[in-house]
Amino acid sequence: xxxxxxxxxTIVLVGHGMVGQRFLEALAERGLTAxxxxxxxxxxPRPAYDRVALTxxxxxxxxxDLSLTDGEFITLHGIExxxxxxxxxxxxxxRKVTARSGQVFEYDVLVLATGSYPFVPPVPGxxxxxxxxxxxxxxxxxxxxxxxxxxxxxxxxxxxxxGLEAAGALKGLGLTSHIVEFAPRLMPxxxxxxxxxxxxxxxxxxxxxxxxxxxTQEIVTDASGAVTGMKLSDGxxxxxxxxxxxxxxxxxxxxxxxxxxxxGERGGITVDEQCRTVSDPHVFAIGECALASDGRVYGxxxxxxEQAETAAATIAADETEQLAFTGADLSTKLxxxxxxxxxxxxxxxxxxxxxxVVYSDSRAGLYKKLVIGRDGTLLGGILVGDAEAYGxxxxxxxxxxxxxxxxxxxxxxxxxxxxxxxxxxxxxxxICSCHNVSKGTIRGAVTEHSxxxxxxxxxxTKAGTGCGSCVKVLGQLVNAELEANGVEVDxxxxxxxxxxxxxxxxxxxxxxxxxxxxxxxxxxxEDARGGDGCETCxxxxxxxxxxxxxxxxxSGYVLDGEQAALQDTNDHFLANLQKxxxxxxxPRIPGGEIAPEKLIVIGEIARDFGLYTKITGGQRIDMFGxxxxxxxxxxxxxxxxxxxxxxxxxKALRTVKSCVGSTWxxxxxxxxVRMAIDLELRYRGLRSPHKLKSAVSGCQRECAEAQSxxxxxxxxxxxxxxxxxxxxxxxxxxxxxxxxxLSDAELVRLIDRFLMFYIRTxxxxxxxxxxxxxxxxxxxxxxxxxxHDSLGICDELEQLMRAHVAHxxxxxxxxxxxxxxxxxxxxxxxxxxTPDPVVAFVPERDxxxxxxxxxxxxxxxxxxxLEGSAQR
Amino acid sequence: MTLALETTDLKVQLRLADGWFxxxxxxxxxxxxxxxxxxxxxxQVALFRDRADRLYAVDNRDPFTGAAxxxxxxxxxxxxxxxxxxxxxxxxxxxISGECLDDGxxxxxxxxxxxx
Ligand code: SRM
Ligand SMILES: Cc1cc2nc3c(=O)[nH]c(=O)nc-3n(C[C@H](O)[C@H](O)[C@H](O)COP(=O)(O)OP(=O)(O)OC[C@H]3O[C@@H](n4cnc5c(N)ncnc54)[C@H](O)[C@@H]3O)c2cc1C
Ligand code: SF4
Ligand code: FES
Numbered sequence: 011x012x013x014x015x016x017x018x019x020t021i022v023l024v025g026h027g028m029v030g031q032r033f034l035e036a037l038a039e040r041g042l043t044a045x046x047x048x049x050x051x052x053x054x055p056r057p058a059y060d061r062v063a064l065t066x067x068x069x070x071x072x073x074x075d076l077s078l079t080d081g082e083f084i085t086l087h088g089i090e091x092x093x094x095x096x097x098x099x100x101x102x103x104x105r106k107v108t109a110r111s112g113q114v115f116e117y118d119v120l121v122l123a124t125g126s127y128p129f130v131p132p133v134p135g136x137x138x139x140x141x142x143x144x145x146x147x148x149x150x151x152x153x154x155x156x157x158x159x160x161x162x163x164x165x166x167x168x169x170x171x172x173g174l175e176a177a178g179a180l181k182g183l184g185l186t187s188h189i190v191e192f193a194p195r196l197m198p199x200x201x202x203x204x205x206x207x208x209x210x211x212x213x214x215x216x217x218x219x220x221x222x223x224x225x226t227q228e229i230v231t232d233a234s235g236a237v238t239g240m241k242l243s244d245g246x247x248x249x250x251x252x253x254x255x256x257x258x259x260x261x262x263x264x265x266x267x268x269x270x271x272x273x274g275e276r277g278g279i280t281v282d283e284q285c286r287t288v289s290d291p292h293v294f295a296i297g298e299c300a301l302a303s304d305g306r307v308y309g310x311x312x313x314x315x316e317q318a319e320t321a322a323a324t325i326a327a328d329e330t331e332q333l334a335f336t337g338a339d340l341s342t343k344l345x346x347x348x349x350x351x352x353x354x355x356x357x358x359x360x361x362x363x364x365x366x367v368v369y370s371d372s373r374a375g376l377y378k379k380l381v382i383g384r385d386g387t388l389l390g391g392i393l394v395g396d397a398e399a400y401g402x403x404x405x406x407x408x409x410x411x412x413x414x415x416x417x418x419x420x421x422x423x424x425x426x427x428x429x430x431x432x433x434x435x436x437x438x439x440x441i442c443s444c445h446n447v448s449k450g451t452i453r454g455a456v457t458e459h460s461x462x463x464x465x466x467x468x469x470x471t472k473a474g475t476g477c478g479s480c481v482k483v484l485g486q487l488v489n490a491e492l493e494a495n496g497v498e499v500d501x502x503x504x505x506x507x508x509x510x511x512x513x514x515x516x517x518x519x520x521x522x523x524x525x526x527x528x529x530x531x532x533x534x535x536e537d538a539r540g541g542d543g544c545e546t547c548x549x550x551x552x553x554x555x556x557x558x559x560x561x562x563x564x565s566g567y568v569l570d571g572e573q574a575a576l577q578d579t580n581d582h583f584l585a586n587l588q589k590x591x592x593x594x595x596x597p598r599i600p601g602g603e604i605a606p607e608k609l610i611v612i613g614e615i616a617r618d619f620g621l622y623t624k625i626t627g628g629q630r631i632d633m634f635g636x637x638x639x640x641x642x643x644x645x646x647x648x649x650x651x652x653x654x655x656x657x658x659x660x661k662a663l664r665t666v667k668s669c670v671g672s673t674w675x676x677x678x679x680x681x682x683v684r685m686a687i688d689l690e691l692r693y694r695g696l697r698s699p700h701k702l703k704s705a706v707s708g709c710q711r712e713c714a715e716a717q718s719x720x721x722x723x724x725x726x727x728x729x730x731x732x733x734x735x736x737x738x739x740x741x742x743x744x745x746x747x748x749x750x751x752l753s754d755a756e757l758v759r760l761i762d763r764f765l766m767f768y769i770r771t772x773x774x775x776x777x778x779x780x781x782x783x784x785x786x787x788x789x790x791x792x793x794x795x796x797x798h799d800s801l802g803i804c805d806e807l808e809q810l811m812r813a814h815v816a817h818x819x820x821x822x823x824x825x826x827x828x829x830x831x832x833x834x835x836x837x838x839x840x841x842x843x844t845p846d847p848v849v850a851f852v853p854e855r856d857x858x859x860x861x862x863x864x865x866x867x868x869x870x871x872x873x874x875x876l877e878g879s880a881q882r
Numbered sequence: 883m884t885l886a887l888e889t890t891d892l893k894v895q896l897r898l899a900d901g902w903f904x905x906x907x908x909x910x911x912x913x914x915x916x917x918x919x920x921x922x923x924x925x926q927v928a929l930f931r932d933r934a935d936r937l938y939a940v941d942n943r944d945p946f947t948g949a950a951x952x953x954x955x956x957x958x959x960x961x962x963x964x965x966x967x968x969x970x971x972x973x974x975x976x977x978i979s980g981e982c983l984d985d986g987x988x989x990x991x992x993x994x995x996x997x998x
Contacts, residue, residue, distance in 0.1 A: 505960060527933060537961075542914060542932050544958030545967035545974075575914030579954040579969035582915070587969055591949035839906040839917040839929070847924070848943075848950040 020047040021325065022107050022117040024097040024265065029297030029314035030123035031058035031078045034089060036322030043087035049115050050089060051107065053096035054146060057084070062311055062477055064150065068179045069789070070717070070733065070747040073147050100269040102290055119292055119325055122266060122279060123318075126259035126298040126309065131167070135229030140237035141253045144176045153254065157183040161252040164188070165240060167226050168256035169196040176254045177218055184728070184751055188219045188248060190226055190240075200353040201377075201392050204370055208377035208394040212349045215375075216798075221248070229253060261299045261307050274301040283334040285321040294321045304337040311476065312444045313338035349375075350397035352479075355390025355407040356381050364389055369419040378419040386410045391419075401483035402432055405439035405449065432486045441483055444476025449487060456491040464488055482786055503774060504546035506530060506538035511550055511699065511774045518554050524564035525572050526551040545578075550774040552576030553661055556697035557769050560813040567824055568660075568697070569831065580659035583835070584821055585641055590860035592849045593641060594634040595621070596658035597648050598694065601668040601686035601706075602629030611651040619644055622857045628665035628703070630656060635858055637845050642835050645822045654820040657695060661775075663702045666690035667715065671708030671725070678708035680725030685754070686714070689723070692758065693765065695818045699772040699781075702765070717745045720778040721761055726750070730757045734764055735789070737779035746782070746789045749797055759808065763796040766807035894929060896939045897994040898922075905929055908997050911937070916953035916966065918942045927993060928953035930977060932964055938977035939993035944968045945982070952990065 021037070023030055030050065037043050052058075059076040067076065084091050095109045100120065107115050128143035130136050140161065142153050157164065157180065164180035166173045169191030181187040189196070195206025196213065210220055225243040232238050239249040261278040263271075272280045272289045278301025280288045285300065287293045297314040301307050308314060313335070320333040359366060359381040367380045376395040380403070383389050388406050393399065399418060411418065412434045432441070437450035455461045455470040464485050468474045474481045489499045502508035507530075509517070514529070523529050526548055531539050543551075552573055559566045565573065568581055580586050585593035597612070612631055616623045619640055621633040636644055657663060666689045669675065671682030686706040696702070705714040706723040716722025722733040728751040736745030749760055772781040782789055794800040796807075825831045837846040851858035892908040898921065905919040911931035919927050926942035930953075942950045947970045955966040957977070964977040974983040980992035 506958075538959070541959035541962070542957055542964065544960065545956035545972070548914070548956055548958070572914075575912055576956075578956065579951070582954065587951070587954070589947060589949065589970065591951045837918060838920040838926070839910050841920045844920060846918075846926075846950055848926075848948070 018045070018047050019118040020049065020116060021119045021121065022115050023048070023050045023121045023123060024107065025123035025125055025262075025297070025299070026050050026052035026054070026058045026091065027123060027125045027297065028058060028061055028078065028311050029125070029318050030121075032315045033121060033123060033296060033318035033322055034079075034087070035083075036319050037325070038083075038087045040322055040326040042322070042326055043089060046118075048087070048089045049117075050091045051095055051097045051109050051115075052091060052093050054148070055094045056147065057091060057093065059147065061145075064144075064147070065175045065179050067147065067150050068154070068182050068747075070744065072744075075744070076147070097265060100265060102269050102271075102293070105292060117292070119294065121321060122287075122293065122295040122299055123297045124262040124265060124299045127262050128255060129258045129260050130255045131226065131257055133226055133228055135231055135237075135240075136255070138229050138231045138237045138253075139235050140251055141229060141255065143255050144172060145259075150179075153179075153252070154183060156252055157185055160236070161185060161250075163250045164252040164254065165190060165248060165250040166254045166256055168258065169193070169220065169222065170199060170256065170258070171197060173254075173256035174213070176256050180252070180254065181216070181218060182750065185252065186219075187217075188221060188250065189213070190224060190242065190248070191220070191222045192225045194223045196220065196222065197351065200357060201351065201394060202358060202379065204368065204379065205351070205353075205377045205392045205394045208370065208372060208375050209349065209351060211372065212375040212395065216349075259298065259309055261301070263299055266295065266299075271295075274305075274307070276307075277301070278307040283320075283336055284324040285317050285335055286324065294325075296321050302335060302337065306337070308338060310338075312446070315444065315476075316446060350393065350395060350400075352393045352397040352400040352404075353391070354400070354404040355388070357390045357392050359390070361389050367416055367419055380419055401441070401480050402435070404443065405432070405435050405441050405483070409436060409439070432483050433490050441487065442471075442473035442476065442480040444480075445472040447471050447473035452484065452487050453491050456488060457495060461488070462492060462497070502535070503550060504544055506534050506541070506543050506547045508535050509533065511554070512771045514551065515554050515558075515770055518551070518562065519558055522562040524555060524562055526555075526576050527572060546774070548576040549578050549581070549661075550699075552581075553697045553699065553774075557814075558810070560817040561810055566817050566819060568821065569825075569834075574834075583638060583641060584645075584655060584659060584825060585636065586659050588634060588860065590849055590862070591846060592634070592860070593636045593638065594632050594658070595636055595641070595644055595648075596626070596630060596632050596656040597653035598656040598690070599630040599665075600690040600694075601666055601683050603668070603683055603687060608651060608653070611647070611653075615644055615647050620851075620858060622859065626658075628658075629667045630665060632658070635849075635851060635860070637849055638835050638837055639842070639845065642826055642832050646826045649820070649823050649826055655695075655822045660695075660697060661700050662695060662697050663690070663693040663704070665703060666693075667703075667705035667719075669706075669708050669713035671706075675708055677711060678725065679727050680708055680730065682706040682708035682714065682723075682725055685723060685725075685730070685757075689758075689761070692815055693761075695821070696765065696769075696814055698765070698769050700775050700777045702778070718742065719745060721745075721764060723757065729753050732757060732760055732764075734792070735779045735782035737777050739777075741779075743779040743783075745779075748789070748793060760796060762811040763804050763807045764792070766810050767792065767796055767803075770807075892997045894937060895996050895998050896927065896929075897996075902996070902998070904998075905939075914957055916955065916957070918950065918953040926950045926953075928955075928966070929995070930957055930964075930966060932957065932959075936964070937995040937997065938964060939995045940966070940975060940977060940980050941990040941992075943990070944970055944973075945988050945990060946971050946973055 058078040095111045097107050098110050099108045105117050128145050164185040165188040166177045167190050169189045177187045177189045196209050226240050227243055228241040230239040237251055237253055239247050241247050263273045263279050266279045267273055271287050279295035280301045281295050283303045285294050285296050296317040317335050320335045323333040363384050365382045369378045378393050380391040381389040387410050435449050439449045441449050451471055455467045459470050461467045461470050474484045492499050501510050503511055530543050555564050556568050616633050621635050624632050626632045666686040668683045668686030672678030702720045704721050705716040705719045707714040707716045708725050716724050717733050718736045718738045722736055722745050724731045730752045731750045732748045733745035734748045737743040768778055836842040838844055850861040852861045893904045894906050894908055895902040895904050913931050913933045916928050916930045927939050928942040930938045942952050944951050951969055955969045957966045965974045967974045980990045982988040
């Protein structure tokens with residue numbers, strides 16, 4: 011079968027990887043998809059995805075999350091995408107490509123973007139069952155499957171960037187992990203000896219075994235052909251039942267070789283500065299399969315993107331836009347393992363006459379080196395253990411930094427350590443190397459396109475949407491630019507405090523301040539001191555005081571003394587205000603489990619007080635339409651029947667939902683109901699920056715929807731997986747996996763730490779999802795802090811939670827038992843027995859609903875009232 | 883319906899067309915928190931006390947929703963002017979003039995208050 015090219019010229023793209031997709035976008039941007047037929051042959055069973063972020067699959071990102079395109083882009087631009095159908099032969103004479111399915115496509119322009127394949131050293135046994143490579147989603151699925159069922163130990167051959175990622179992933183899958191590296195140090199391409207030593211210590215501390223300076227000689231197998239170990243070049247044998255080869259990649263140039271295109275001595279399709287193959291003007295090659303005009307094959311995505319743009323511009327023959335690819339930067343930053351490793355520019359100091367500035371602290375696992383030219387130009391560097399300055403330093407490479415290089419590598423606090431803000435960078439400095447976006451472009455997004463936030467700038471410029479390593483600098487630049495334009499970036503909590511919520515938390519904790527008034531008079535903005543605060547800071551400070559109450563010596567009852575004046579109306583009446591001025595009542599039903607007797611009590615109370623009842627989205631029952639003066643009567647009966655406050659009104663723990671779990675469900679592997687009840691009872695009453703929700707599912711089927719919760723727990727055969735930062739609502743977010751296969755005690759300890767760390771550092775009304783996205787370092791940082799105790803605060807966090815748990819008392823039980831506290835529950839101070847006449851109801855579906863016509867007519871304001879009000 | 887309370891404490895009074903009306907005892911007002919009082923003609927008023935013990939009174943009805951809830955809002959000061967923020971949709975009302983600070987066209991009645 012031959013598909014005729016017809017009148018419109020045809021572009022055939024072979025390979026739909028990261029660079030291929032970028033090439034399609036570049037074609038679309040230049041209008042070429044409208045004037046050309048575009049055919050894409052894609053070997054993998056799925057469209058292009060983010061290979062750079064591949065490993066995040068193991069922390070919960072699904073293949074769909076990783077996708078780089080949607081059906082809409084493909085259809086909108088009329089692109090013919092053939093999934094799972096690789097190109098098999100190319101006939102350059104006839105300008106035809108034949109795919110495996112037998113389809114034949116004639117082309118005017120052929121673009122090869124076939125990427126690389128993982129190099130597997132030719133050792134005996136390399137094809138045994140249990141040997142894998144690490145390149146595609148399918149590879150990861152296979153590794154995961156095997157690790158779960160057939161392996162307890164894993165070894166990675168290769169200690170480079172990818173090898174370390176793979177080893178981290180194996181460890182995350184619960185395997186004892188080894189790394190075998192032929193070179194004398196880890197990441198030999200990126201770091202030098204000193205950096206390798208610092209890296210080694212940190213990696214070993216994480217519990218990975220590193221074997222450097224040894225090669226793999228043979229893979230040992232058992233009778234069934236499955237891996238049992240490997241023989242190393244020093245004569246030793248390493249027992250392992252899973253092997254991942256990560257010994258580098260090679261360009262996939264076989265297709266090109268077969269049709270006679272020139273390839274380099276060590277592989278790679280030879281192209282010129284326009285990315286056109288040197289052998290055939292109709293054929294281009296881009297990405298990892300191309301040997302660029304500077305004689306290199308680039309194994310990183312940023313240079314590939316630049317090549318994609320270059321090729322598209324050349325095909326468009328755009329006179330105004332003459333792009334050329336002449337080489338690129340090899341900067342890298344290691345993600346995942348929780349160690350910061352970065353190298354940029356001439357990291358190994360190969361430039362003639364260059365000098366080094368080195369700071370090394372082996373105890374702290376720190377190593378930083380800058381390579382400086384004779385004239386003071388920053389040429390490159392290596393950062394291990396602390397890569398904070400990576401974004402700025404990378405952008406400064408090639409220029410003379412405005413402050414001395416020594417001060418750039420000294421840690422803050424070590425005397426002369428200086429912070430170099432991005433304001434020092436020249437406009438041409440490339441901030442985002444993934445998308446080649448300069449500081450000038452980012453500033454332009456703020457000044458000319460009126461972007462005021464990082465997400466807006468990301469959308470406008472694409473900066474920060476690749477590997478993400480530049481986002482921090484991006485944020486600093488956006489703020490600096492806004493400030494320079496006179497837009498004041500006030501991070502203060504409100505008009506009364508110039509501090510953030512996090513800063514106020516630290517002040518309250520350190521100085522044991524138990525009153526908003528005191529805090530305002532001592533730390534408020536000059537003109538707010540002595541005043542009454544506002545509706546923003548009062549509840550926020552009230553919440554901080556409540557979260558810390560037992561530790562700072564404040565009353566644990568949120569309506570005691572001044573605290574009463576700080577609470578929103580919901581907390582003030584311990585119920586939820588409804589649109590007509592009535593309240594709703596939600597008793598706690600831990601884990602959603604409720605005995606028939608208690609259900610009957612709720613039914614009786616609702617009937618007796620004429621309340622509207624509804625099952626909530628949080629697996630419990632809400633009773634609506636109570637007047638303030640009815641609340642104590644309703645609660646007296648609820649407390650009597652053994653119910654307690656459900657805190658539906660508070661910025662506090664709401665519910666921990668559960669599925670039936672292993673007790674009843676045929677699939678359940680753990681008792682999810684018991685765990686949900688335990689968690690709900692542990693964290694009940696915990697005041698936090700925003701509401702907290704949780705759920706526990708008894709198996710991976712996830713009937714409790716734990717992954718949409720602030721902290722969600724999913725049972726595994728070996729314990730519990732903990733997910734954090736999930737959210738429903740208007741901006742749903744899937745939770746990220748924080749840790750796996752935890753015991754009951756480990757799970758609770760980790761949640762204790764996580765919640766207290768969130769309470770300490772989040773902004774007001776910031777759910778965990780938003781917080782996780784906002785805080786520098788994101789999930790990795792949170793994991794460092796709460797799992798690896800990188801800040802050394804875990805003891806304190808646990809202590810704070812223990813104090814909360816020990817001092818918890820039911821607010822409603824305390825209220826109904828204290829006549830003084832009950833005094834506030836009246837509609838009118840001067841007529842305690844009179845109900846508010848505005849609160850009225852009409853029937854609907856056998857229950858009540860607010861009488862809204864009554865409301866909209868309302869009570870007319872008095873005309874005889876005096877203007878202004880005298881002060882006593 | 884009981885409208886007057888018998889105590890010896892200081893009373894909070896507000897001025898109506900026909901003279902001073904006693905709403906409640908001063909001690910019933912917590913600084914920063916309001917209460918609602920019922921007037922003889924059935925209207926409702928929201929009474930507040932600030933931290934310097936100044937008193938304020940405005941109509942209790944939230945003009946944006948019709949619900950009688952302003953007494954349950956949080957109070958504060960902005961540029962030295964006292965305000966209450968509606969607990970329903972959070973609009974701020976100046977406690978001295980009754981003016982809505984978020985919408986110049988809307989205001990609630992304000993009353994003269996004293997203690998006696
Ligand atoms: C009653 C209930 C609806 C129902 O009839 O099912 C409800 C009712 C309200 N929700 Fe909700 N939400 C209810 C379950 C949920 C759920 C489902 C869940 O928890 O599994 C969600 C999505 C999950 C989530 O939060 O991530 C949910 C997401 C929201 C949001 C959006 C939060 C976000 O981060 O985007 C708001 C707005 C907010 O909090 O700022 C909200 C706010 C509210 C408020 C407080 C709005 C308001 O200010 O009046 C409602 C007051 C409840 C009341 O008066 O009692 N409600 N709300 C549910 C009470 C559950 C409970 O037992 O406590
Ligand atoms: C785990 C991992 C982590 C990485 N981390 C980073 C990082 O942090 N920073 C960075 O810059 N780079 C990183 N990389 C490298 C980066 O992913 C590559 O540089 C990038 O994907 C190259 O894009 P490409 O389109 O050239 O190749 P690919 O993305 O590999 O795409 C090539 C596609 O072509 C297909 N193909 C091959 N032959 C044919 C054929 N005959 N017909 C049809 N289709 C064919 C392949 O199946 C593949 O889908 C990482 C890579 C991995 C695996
Ligand atoms: S999540 Fe699993 S255990 Fe729980 S109800 Fe669903 S299938 Fe059963
Ligand atoms: S440098 Fe990778 S996203 Fe900007």
